[in-house]
Amino acid sequence: MAEPAVSPGDTLGILGGGQLGRMIAMAAASLGLKSHVFCPDADSPAFEVADAHTMADYRDEAALGRFAKSVSVVTYEFENVPAETAAVLARHAPVRPNGDALRTSQDRLIEKQFIRSLGLETAPFVAVDDPGALARAVAQLGRPSILKTRRFGYDGKGQAMVREGSDLAVVFRSLGQKSILEGVVPFVREVSMIVARGVDGGFRAYELNENNHSGGILATTTLPARVSPDTERLAAEMARRIADALDYVGVLTVEMFVVPGRNGGPERLVVNEIAPRVHNSGHWTLGGAATSQFEQHVRAVCGWPLGSTQRFGAIQMRNLIGDDVGAWRTILAEPGASLHLYGKAQPRPGRKMGHVTRVTPEPRKG
């Protein structure tokens, strides 16, 4: 279909009403766009800052059709958009990033095969469709190894360790669906590369994020990452190869492991997973970079020029998970701390309630 240009005053459609959708909607507003958020949940934080919202199921074709007709372009805050949903929407409005990005990132097996097909490294993996396949996979990859569901995993959910002595039948049942077994990567750090690709193929990379997880959930992101300049460059090149191969439009996140080099060689980057969206590890760009990842995503999906990714200083971003948010007043009183809360009513354990970014000026490089 023809894809007309998007202009300020037009409406951006956003699938998903969580904090990522909320921050995308706010970035859209700062560029003069309206937002229409589609989400099945009544208490969606993004509804509060959107010009319009639709509360309906992602399989509700009539609601999807009305939604898509009311907007100039559709994007999403999460990769588990059903393929049928994307197809229905695409009949009425451009969907960016495209269906290839969704299909590839929704399934760990397809994702890893795709990454390997680009000549990039992943953890060793074997598809596991049943308990018998798990036994064969463990024989191949050894213990410890990690069984992960192919679909719908996030924040460490949908994963089970296979240790010495683990009962494989029990491990398989704990997930109970098609999975892959992954070998353990002996990483020294976890990093993520956030990049943007425009409708015209233009490309911008932020600097590499160094991430620390706790209980499977991102706890902190710091920059600069403790990697070599060569590794920084390599990470951006890898992300670009992935984005180009998908003919990607929008912000793309590539999570990677930094692994020591073999036989004293340079450190290596192993791709863990890709997220076709803005990402928690990029929240520091809100106030810590010339263009936030949210504004960058809006620019990209609207077909507008991409913005500068310049970083303003040394960064520490900390997630406020569950009751962490109780410290909001103390954080507000801290010079140099920038607080962002997502408007969620109940601070349940493991729930991302907000984040705080600390930017420290860095000495100029001579």
Added chain:
Amino acid sequence: MAEPAVSPGDTLGILGGGQLGRMIAMAAASLGLKSHVFCPDADSPAFEVADAHTMADYRDEAALGRFAKSVSVVTYEFENVPAETAAVLARHAPVRPNGDALRTSQDRLIEKQFIRSLGLETAPFVAVDDPGALARAVAQLGRPSILKTRRFGYDGKGQAMVREGSDLAVVFRSLGQKSILEGVVPFVREVSMIVARGVDGGFRAYELNENNHSGGILATTTLPARVSPDTERLAAEMARRIADALDYVGVLTVEMFVVPGRNGGPERLVVNEIAPRVHNSGHWTLGGAATSQFEQHVRAVCGWPLGSTQRFGAIQMRNLIGDDVGAWRTILAEPGASLHLYGKAQPRPGRKMGHVTRVTPEPRKG
């Protein structure tokens, strides 16, 4: 009345739905607050980013009552809130800044008398209630001088020059209401000081803004202002005196003229007017300072700790007025330029459509 504490998740009431209300609502959202915007205009830009809105007249007591009961605290984006409106609201929720700030800033005569009562300098002025009074005032202050309506002037509206040869009857009729005649201040620059005062009397000042107007409308703001360090300090002290005298809560703007010293003495500051609100000359703080004036205002009116006013570099903020906004795509492509659009549909002449801020890193002071 008792004034309960405001917490994230509560609702901020905002009177006025223009770009200032819009940017206050967005700052409130980033701190986890909901916004409820009250404005009589159907196409209010702030409605698009607010959780709730009421479209009603400022004299509609029933609507005002429902609005005030639905929020934890009320603030406003403009000083011409009718006194009766503020009184109705104050029955149900704290109104910040308070009624004194409104009464003082709504009337140029009361405002100037108040400023003089603090020992601060204003332009020479005489109250003018009728054509006869204008003749006497002109005899006293000379020509050229400026007749200004006491109420409802903004962006150069409600003003008329009295020049050599001006017909005073015609000049008076051109405004046709109670006014004041002001002597012309021989200023070298126009500046504004934006400060915040908290519920606990805490105080923070941004650095002085140097403003250039075109056709009575702010065209650009630059920082640092070309004034001495003594003048910077004096401006903050003057604003603090004004804020303390009003028992002010929120962001306050004081517009001033910089005037050469008498007989080679230090440069002087003459107060032009005060605005009990966030101000166009402070838009650069959005991205150019550690805490934007909008977030600072939200913090203050909620009774929360004030934020750092640290400036990130040399600043140039340019308003996009009327058709200026047509350059949006070019501005987006400019490295270091940060574009903000207000979501207004029609770029009429003189209409503020957006602004662009350019922040240039400055050499560190030794």
